[in-house]
Structure formats: C-alpha cells, structure tokens
Amino acid sequence: MIKISEVKKHNGETVEIAGFVKQVRDLKKMQFLVVRDVTESVQISVEKNENRKAVNDVISSLTLESSVRIKGRVNVDDFVKLNGVEIIPDEIEIANLANNTLPIDLTDFNESNRDLRMDWRFLDLRSREHQLIFRVQTTAEMAMREFWINHDFTEIHSPKLMGNPSESGAELFELNYFGGKAYLAQSPQFYKQMAIAAGFERVFEIGPVFRANKSFTSRHDTEFTSVDCEFAWINSYEDVMKFEEEWVAHVIKRVKEKHGDEIKAVLGREITVPKTPFPRITMKQAKEIVNSLGYVVPPETKGDLDPTAERMLGEWAKEKHGSDFVFVTLFPTSIRPFYHMYNPEDPSTTLSFDLLWNGLEVTTGAQREHRYPVIVRQGIEKGLIPANAMTPDGEVVTENLPQGLKDYLSCFNYGCPPHGGYGFGLTRMLMNLLGYKNVREVTFIYRGVDRLRP
Amino acid sequence: MIKISEVKKHNGETVEIAGFVKQVRDLKKMQFLVVRDVTESVQISVEKNENRKAVNDVISSLTLESSVRIKGRVNVDDFVKLNGVEIIPDEIEIANLANNTLPIDLTDFNESNRDLRMDWRFLDLRSREHQLIFRVQTTAEMAMREFWINHDFTEIHSPKLMGNPSESGAELFELNYFGGKAYLAQSPQFYKQMAIAAGFERVFEIGPVFRANKSFTSRHDTEFTSVDCEFAWINSYEDVMKFEEEWVAHVIKRVKEKHGDEIKAVLGREITVPKTPFPRITMKQAKEIVNSLGYVVPPETKGDLDPTAERMLGEWAKEKHGSDFVFVTLFPTSIRPFYHMYNPEDPSTTLSFDLLWNGLEVTTGAQREHRYPVIVRQGIEKGLIPANAMTPDGEVVTENLPQGLKDYLSCFNYGCPPHGGYGFGLTRMLMNLLGYKNVREVTFIYRGVDRLRP
Numbered sequence: 069m070i071k072i073s074e075v076k077k078h079n080g081e082t083v084e085i086a087g088f089v090k091q092v093r094d095l096k097k098m099q100f101l102v103v104r105d106v107t108e109s110v111q112i113s114v115e116k117n118e119n120r121k122a123v124n125d126v127i128s129s130l131t132l133e134s135s136v137r138i139k140g141r142v143n144v145d146d147f148v149k150l151n152g153v154e155i156i157p158d159e160i161e162i163a164n165l166a167n168n169t170l171p172i173d174l175t176d177f178n179e180s181n182r183d184l185r186m187d188w189r190f191l192d193l194r195s196r197e198h199q200l201i202f203r204v205q206t207t208a209e210m211a212m213r214e215f216w217i218n219h220d221f222t223e224i225h226s227p228k229l230m231g232n233p234s235e236s237g238a239e240l241f242e243l244n245y246f247g248g249k250a251y252l253a254q255s256p257q258f259y260k261q262m263a264i265a266a267g268f269e270r271v272f273e274i275g276p277v278f279r280a281n282k283s284f285t286s287r288h289d290t291e292f293t294s295v296d297c298e299f300a301w302i303n304s305y306e307d308v309m310k311f312e313e314e315w316v317a318h319v320i321k322r323v324k325e326k327h328g329d330e331i332k333a334v335l336g337r338e339i340t341v342p343k344t345p346f347p348r349i350t351m352k353q354a355k356e357i358v359n360s361l362g363y364v365v366p367p368e369t370k371g372d373l374d375p376t377a378e379r380m381l382g383e384w385a386k387e388k389h390g391s392d393f394v395f396v397t398l399f400p401t402s403i404r405p406f407y408h409m410y411n412p413e414d415p416s417t418t419l420s421f422d423l424l425w426n427g428l429e430v431t432t433g434a435q436r437e438h439r440y441p442v443i444v445r446q447g448i449e450k451g452l453i454p455a456n457a458m459t460p461d462g463e464v465v466t467e468n469l470p471q472g473l474k475d476y477l478s479c480f481n482y483g484c485p486p487h488g489g490y491g492f493g494l495t496r497m498l499m500n501l502l503g504y505k506n507v508r509e510v511t512f513i514y515r516g517v518d519r520l521r522p
Numbered sequence: 523m524i525k526i527s528e529v530k531k532h533n534g535e536t537v538e539i540a541g542f543v544k545q546v547r548d549l550k551k552m553q554f555l556v557v558r559d560v561t562e563s564v565q566i567s568v569e570k571n572e573n574r575k576a577v578n579d580v581i582s583s584l585t586l587e588s589s590v591r592i593k594g595r596v597n598v599d600d601f602v603k604l605n606g607v608e609i610i611p612d613e614i615e616i617a618n619l620a621n622n623t624l625p626i627d628l629t630d631f632n633e634s635n636r637d638l639r640m641d642w643r644f645l646d647l648r649s650r651e652h653q654l655i656f657r658v659q660t661t662a663e664m665a666m667r668e669f670w671i672n673h674d675f676t677e678i679h680s681p682k683l684m685g686n687p688s689e690s691g692a693e694l695f696e697l698n699y700f701g702g703k704a705y706l707a708q709s710p711q712f713y714k715q716m717a718i719a720a721g722f723e724r725v726f727e728i729g730p731v732f733r734a735n736k737s738f739t740s741r742h743d744t745e746f747t748s749v750d751c752e753f754a755w756i757n758s759y760e761d762v763m764k765f766e767e768e769w770v771a772h773v774i775k776r777v778k779e780k781h782g783d784e785i786k787a788v789l790g791r792e793i794t795v796p797k798t799p800f801p802r803i804t805m806k807q808a809k810e811i812v813n814s815l816g817y818v819v820p821p822e823t824k825g826d827l828d829p830t831a832e833r834m835l836g837e838w839a840k841e842k843h844g845s846d847f848v849f850v851t852l853f854p855t856s857i858r859p860f861y862h863m864y865n866p867e868d869p870s871t872t873l874s875f876d877l878l879w880n881g882l883e884v885t886t887g888a889q890r891e892h893r894y895p896v897i898v899r900q901g902i903e904k905g906l907i908p909a910n911a912m913t914p915d916g917e918v919v920t921e922n923l924p925q926g927l928k929d930y931l932s933c934f935n936y937g938c939p940p941h942g943g944y945g946f947g948l949t950r951m952l953m954n955l956l957g958y959k960n961v962r963e964v965t966f967i968y969r970g971v972d973r974l975r976p
Contacts, residue, residue, distance in 0.1 A: 164894075164934070166936040206677040223659065224966050227967045229969050242697065266643070276729065291682060478644075513716070520683060
C-alpha cells in the first residue's frame with residue numbers, strides 16, 4: 069500500500085491505496101471518486117460497462133466518508149484537474165460504509181458551526197487543514213525534545229494528582245480520593261523545581277494541566293498541554309532567555325523544514341525562522357513605548373500589560389527590530405508568584421520575563437528563589453505563609469509552614485542549587501504559526517466550561 | 523563549567539564544576555570533599571594552611587548535600603581512590619547550605635525505609651542509581667517516539683477529563699466539574715481510536731492515566747504514564763505484533779547504546795537487545811505448556827493467566843527460544859473488552875495478545891472491531907449496551923445507545939477504517955531493564971492509595 073502523495077510517481081503501474089471517500093460522481097457512462105488519505109487526495113475514474121460491473125456496483129453503493137481500499141492502475145494525465153493523475157480501479161473494497169447522512173459538512177469550517185463541529189470532532193478533523201495542525205504539533209514537540217536532550221535535559225512525568233492545593237485555591241479541580249480529597253495539578257511548576265532539588269540539573273515535561281477557569285473566551289480551556297522546562301546552575305534569568313530563544317528558533321526551523329511547503333500550499337502562510345537574540349525590553353520600557361504610541365495601560369491590570377499593550381509591543385518589535393518576538397523583563401513583584409527571585413537592585417521587580425510572539429504572550433519564565441529563608445520570607449510577604457513561620461532573626465520555623473507548601477519549601481532547605489525555567493504555550497504556538505484564532509481549533513479534543521465531550 | 527565525568531580529561535588545567543556535597547572529611551592537616559553532579563563524583567583535596575584559609579573555612583562550614591560551585595586545578599593521580607583524579611580548589615562557593623540534619627541516609631536504599639524515602643523523594647532521587655532510572659526513561663521514550671515518527675505516526679494529547687465514565691465504572695476517579703461531574707481517563711483507548719476515525723491513520727501518546735485502584739501491591743499505583751499507539755489499515759493483529767516487536771527492539775537498542783556501560787557499572791546488569799520475531803503462542807498452547815510443566819492455572823482467573831503461569835511461560839520462552847519475550851495470542855472473549863475483534867474462526871477467542879517480558883506482562887494489544895453493528899452487538903452481549911439498541915434485523919438503534927458510549931460508538935458509523943494497537947507499561951519496562959521490583963522506585967513521584975505527597 070502506498071500513500072496517495074506517492075501515486076504520481078507510479079505512472080502505468082498497479083498500486084494500492086486506502087482512504088476516505090471525499091466525492092462520488094456516478095454519471096451515465098463514467099464514475100468518479102475522490103479518495104483522501106493523510107497525505108493527499110486522488111481521483112479514481114472508471115467507465116461503466118459489463119467488464120467493470122463489480123467495481124461499478126461498489127461505487128454506486130458508496131457513501132461520503134466511507135473508508136475504502138483501492139487497487140488500480142495509475143494514469144498521469146494533465147487533463148485530470150486534481151493533481152494531473154488518476155487511478156483506474158481493478159478492485160475496490162469497502163472497509164467501512166459511512167452512514168449516508170453526515171452530521172456536518174466537511175468542506176465548511178467557520179465560527180458559526182464550531183460547536184456542532186466540536187460535537188463531531190472526529191469528522192471535523194478529517195480535513196487536510198485540520199490534520200496538518202497535528203502533524204505540525206508532532207514535529208514541533210519532537211524538535212523541542214531534541215533540543216532539550218541535546219542539552220542534557222531529562223524528561224519527567226510529574227504527578228497530576230496532588231494532596232494539597234498548589235499555587236492557589238482558585239481555578240482548582242477537587243476530587244474524591246478514597247474518601248479524602250485530591251486536587252488536579254494546575255502546572256508542573258513545583259515538581260519541576262523538586263526535580264532540580266533532586267539533582268536532575270535539567271528537566272522538561274510536556275503534559276496536561278487543569279484549570280477550573282469559568283471563561284468562555286477564544287483562549288481559555290480547562291485542560292491543556294503544558295510545555296515546561298527548568299534548569300540548574302544558571303547565573304541569571306538572562307541565561308533562561310538565551311536558552312529559550314535558541315530553543316524556539318530551533319523548533320520553528322524544524323517545522324519549516326518539514327511542513328513549510330505544505331503550510332504555504334494549504335494555509336497560504338509563510339513560516340519564518342526567527343533571528344536570535346530576540347529584543348529585550350524591561351516592563352518600564354514597555355510602558356514607555358506604549359505611552360509614546362498614545363496608549364495607557366488601564367490600572368485594572370495592576371502593573372501587568374493588557375492584550376492591547378501586548379499587541380502594540382508586538383508591532384513595535386516588528387517595526388523597530390524586524391522581530392516577531394520580544395522579551396519583556398523585570399515584571400513587578402506584586403503580580404509575580406512568591407517563588408520568583410526578586411531583583412536585588414529593586415525588590416519591587418522580579419528577575420522574570422514574558423515572551424511575546426506577534427503580540428501574544430507565549431511564555432512566563434524566571435530565575436527562581438532557591439534560598440530557604442528568602443523564599444519563606446517572600447511567601448510571608450505575599451500572605452501565603454503565616455508570619456510565625458519565621459523568627460525575628462530570620463530563621464525558618466519549619467513546623468509553622470502551611471501543610472500545602474511544606475513539601476515544596478523543604479526542597480530549598482537541603483542544598484537546592486540556583487535555577488530557572490519557563491512554561492510555553494503549545495496551542496498559542498500553533499495559533500501563531502498556522503493563523504488560527506481559537507484554541508478550540510488547535511486542540512485535539514477541546515475541554516472547556518461547557519464542553520466535556522466527546 | 524564542565525561535567526564531573528569530564529574532569530579527568532583536563533589534567534593540570536583549572537576547571538569549574540558544580541554539584542552536591544556527598545562527603546566531608548575535615549582532618550588536622552588536610553580537607554577532603556566528594557562532590558557529585560548528574561554524571562559522576564569527584565574528590566576535592568586541599569591542605570590546611572594560611573594561604574588556603576578562605577577555602578579551608580568554607581569547607582569547615584559545609585554540610586552534607588549542600589550545593590557548591592568549585593573552581594580548581596585538576597590532578598590526575600592513581601593514588602586517589604575515587605577514579606584516580608582530584609581537584610585542588612582555588613575557590614568554593616556555597617550555592618545553598620543544606621540543613622545539617624538529613625532526614626534520610628542517601629547511601630541506604632531498601633524496602634524497610636522506602637516509605638520514609640518517598641516522603642523525602644527529592645533527596646532519595648539524588649543517588650546515581652536513582653538518577654540513572656530517569657535518564658534511561660528519557661532515552662527509551664525518545665526512542666519510542668523516534669520509531670513511531672519514522673513510521674509516520676502523529677502524536678496526540680487526548681483529554682484526561684471525560685464527561686462520562688469510559689470502559690467501566692470501577693476504578694474511576696470522579697470530580698466536581700462546575701457543579702456537574704467529570705471523570706479522569708483510565709486510558710486513552712477511546713480517544714486514540716477516535717483519532718483513527720478522524721483519519722490520523724497512525725497515532726501515539728505518552729501521558730498520564732488514573733486508576734482508583736485500592737491495591738497496595740508492588741505493581742499498583744493510582745496514576746501512571748501510559749504508552750499507547752494505534753494504527754489503521756492493518757490486515758490482522760499479527761501486523762500489530764510485528765510492529766511492536768521491532769519497536770521494542772529499537773528502544774532497547776537505543777538504551778544499550780546510550781546507557782549500557784553505565785547500567786553495567788552502576789547496577790551490574792547487562793542490557794540485551796532482543797532478536798525478532800519474538801515467539802508467539804496461543805492461549806491454548808500457553809495453558810498446555812504450563813500444564814506440561816506441572817502447573818494448572820486456578821479457575822479464579824476465568825481463563826486468564828496468573829503471575830505464576832506468566833513466570834513459567836517466561837522461563838519456557840527463554841529456555842526453548844532463547845527469548846526474553848513471548849507473545850500470548852487469542853485471549854478468551856470472556857476476559858477481553860467488547861471492542862476487541864472476535865476471532866471469526868472461533869468467536870470464543872479474540873484477535874488479541876499480551877506480550878510477556880521475563881514473565882511479566884508489559885502489553886495488551888489487539889485488532890479492534892471497527893464495524894458499527896458488530897461492535898454494538900458485542901457491547902450488548904457484554905451487557906454494556908441495552909438490547910433495544912439493535913433491531914432483530916441487526917440494525918443499530920442509535921438513540922438507544924447509552925449516553926456514555928454514544929460518542930465513541932459513533933466513530934464506527936462514519937467510515938472508521940480497520941485498525942489495531944497496543945498499550946505498553948513504561949514502569950514495567952524500567953523494572954525489567956534495571957532490576958527493580960517495585961513500581962515506587964521507578965516512578966518520579968509515586969501516587970497510590972495512601973500516597974498523595976510530596
């Protein structure tokens with residue numbers, strides 16, 4: 069059996085293909101099929117006559133989206149509109165006859181029919197456009213892992229079941245665990261740091277995380293694939309950014325090599341491998357840039373950027389530096405978690421960054437605080453740890469640490485080395501690369517507030 | 523900064539290393555440290571005198587398992603017991619001073635202290651033996667993906683949150699989902715088949731699954747990493763076994779190439795790349811073999827093999843075929859799920875198999891039933907689908923299908939091609955390769971009935 073994309077190379081030969089029936093035209097003297105596999109579509113053409121009766125009868129009985137195996141002779145002919153090639157079939161075997169009423173139209177993808185398409189996701193995914201998303205995802209993930217492993221990273225699978233709420237009680241799914249309670253991990257953050265404390269030095273994980281977020285926006289979901297890494301013995305958060313930009317460039321390079329032509333043909337998009345280093349601006353500079361462009365970030369963001377400001381910074385980076393990417397650094401302490409390292413030169417900021425890609429945030433990263441008394445003090449300042457967990461002399465009172473953070477914080481009490489890392493949005497990468505605007509389109513089986521099926 | 527395994531190549535040069543303090547000997551005239559990184563350990567030796575006071579003072583203050591950066595001169599000398607090399611330090615920087623009371627002894631791993639070691643897993647994992655497990659796992663997973671991708675497989679991330687119980691209500695974790703109910707996936711089975719129905723042709727997934735199993739045995743856990751693949755257009759379950767044995771051999775080959783010497787040095791085990799094809803025996807033959815060896819499988823197994831029989835078959839395969847592996851095929855219908863294809867020559871058996879590795883089951887695989895009326899009838903026979911979901915003429919009455927199976931079964935009503943696949947036990951592979959007897963030792967952070975932390 070050969071792939072349909074290979075058919076044209078076998079002019080005059082007998083080949084076998086298999087796929088789904090995309091079109092049937094049963095005319096008076098001729099029958100035409102279009103059959104699609106994971107690579108391409110091809111026309112099947114056959115005369116109606118007594119010699120061909122077996123094949124003719126099968127074609128007459130076919131319904132759209134049935135799966136078939138076909139054996140026949142390849143005929144390369146420029147008159148065939150579809151790719152200049154057809155197969156004259158000797159045998160057609162119906163592997164599975166589809167119900168003759170399709171619940172969705174496989175040639176029509178838009179926002180208004182999205183919910184119905186999601187109900188019938190396995191049919192919705194049969195189109196070449198949608199298949200391409202997941203082949204690009206496969207290549208991207210392998211390129212990520214390849215880069216990590218070439219840099220001595222170890223893969224981990226951190227637990228998704230947790231005995232205590234992690235970063236915050238909000239957005240947390242709770243479950244019944246043999247009569248007690250467990251929680252679903254919202255991120256592998258604590259566990260990837262635990263791996264650093266365990267001497268793994270460099271780790272990565274690609275796996276699911278869960279957020280009980282009630283939003284219905286185009287960017288929100290309750291379960292998604294998180295891409296994470298963490299590494300020890302850094303000197304600065306700059307080391308983390310340096311690593312990440314090379315990693316991103318490598319991933320996009322691999323996607324372009326393997327799928328660049330097809331992405332252009334199917335989606336009309338050009339994949340551009342970014343130049344490194346990416347521009348870096350501090351949060352202070354970022355605010356000045358948007359101000360100079362006539363925009364003031366509203367106070368509700370509490371010092372963060374809003375989507376409008378991110379978009380403007382994306383345009384600014386493109387115009388000023390010819391870059392689709394820009395790092396924004398030194399985020400305010402007030403909007404970063406207690407485990408980010410504070411800037412020793414200005415403790416109101418953290419040694420952290422976001423990465424914007426075409427004005428869309430795809431990463432949060434930082435150097436982490438690895439010093440036991442310092443991280444405990446930062447937790448106390450954030451109100452996550454009771455004040456009596458530290459003596460007036462700055463000694464940690466381990467027994468007064470909150471139960472939910474004790475295992476995590478203990479890591480820093482036994483020699484955990486300096487480290488940093490980042491999390492990266494897989495779906496946001498696919499949206500950026502392939503031009504999709506909704507996370508539902510680039511997720512295999514989407515999960516949201518009102519979507520738990522199929 | 524260089525890895526400690528590289529130190530010996532730099533005799534006479536000044537190098538920088540970083541790692542954890544494994545031993546401190548602070549003698550009258552000399553000080554010795556042993557420092558360990560992810561690759562190796564090395565001795566640090568320094569005289570006590572006025573010129574070395576800064577370094578001497580740092581070493582005197584060091585506690586075990588603190589993390590340090592060391593700059594110094596390499597001295598290759600056969601008199602140094604540890605690897606014939608030492609570093610004479612110029613600078614030692616304490617990155618993180620460990621609490622001077624370690625809760626576990628990092629040189630003593632056994633069953634009796636396992637529970638305490640699991641409490642302090644990040645310290646337990648610092649030993650070279652335990653680190654090796656996860657570097658082997660990393661290589662094995664990459665080899666799996668490499669083989670799949672070279673055979674045109676697409677990676678999927680199937681949802682772990684499900685709106686309906688999947689295969690069975692037992693062993694299922696239930697959670698509160700915005701006031702309604704959701705369940706955690708026990709396997710990606712339905713979704714990998716959905717991907718086949720979606721035209722992906724060949725898919726794989728490595729990801730977490732969840733089982734609310736109350737067992738406390740050495741093999742049971744409530745969350746583990748499942749390794750799964752599924753592919754279309756097979757002619758027989760034999761195609762699935764053929765693929766799997768080549769895949770397994772490739773994975774072991776890569777592990778041997780990358781870690782064979784270290785596994786031998788650290789664990790005293792020889793990795794052997796298996797020859798293919800693996801021997802195949804039917805369940806009927808398997809029973810005859812164990813009978814001929816004087817054992818009768820107890821009736822409680824209801825036609826399945828028990829661990830004793832599996833062990834005997836492992837020994838038989840080794841003796842008779844020189845193979846660590848043996849496929850057992852044609853499992854009874856009564857102990858296989860309704861979606862396995864039944865044997866047309868004997869419907870009391872299924873076109874399915876298990877793979878035994880050293881007498882331990884590591885795989886269940888099968889050709890799946892892809893014909894809509896047939897799978898529905900099999901579901902009715904198993905009591906999972908009400909009888910009124912099929913007319914006396916054998917037509918499926920879609921509206922009478924149970925809600926929980928409707929989305930899954932619909933896949934077979936719209937042209938899903940023939941397909942098969944297997945699931946593979948990652949932890950069992952590590953136990954087999956590295957000689958561990960308990961799943962707790964080869965899981966990064968173990969989850970069981972009474973273990974939800976750290």
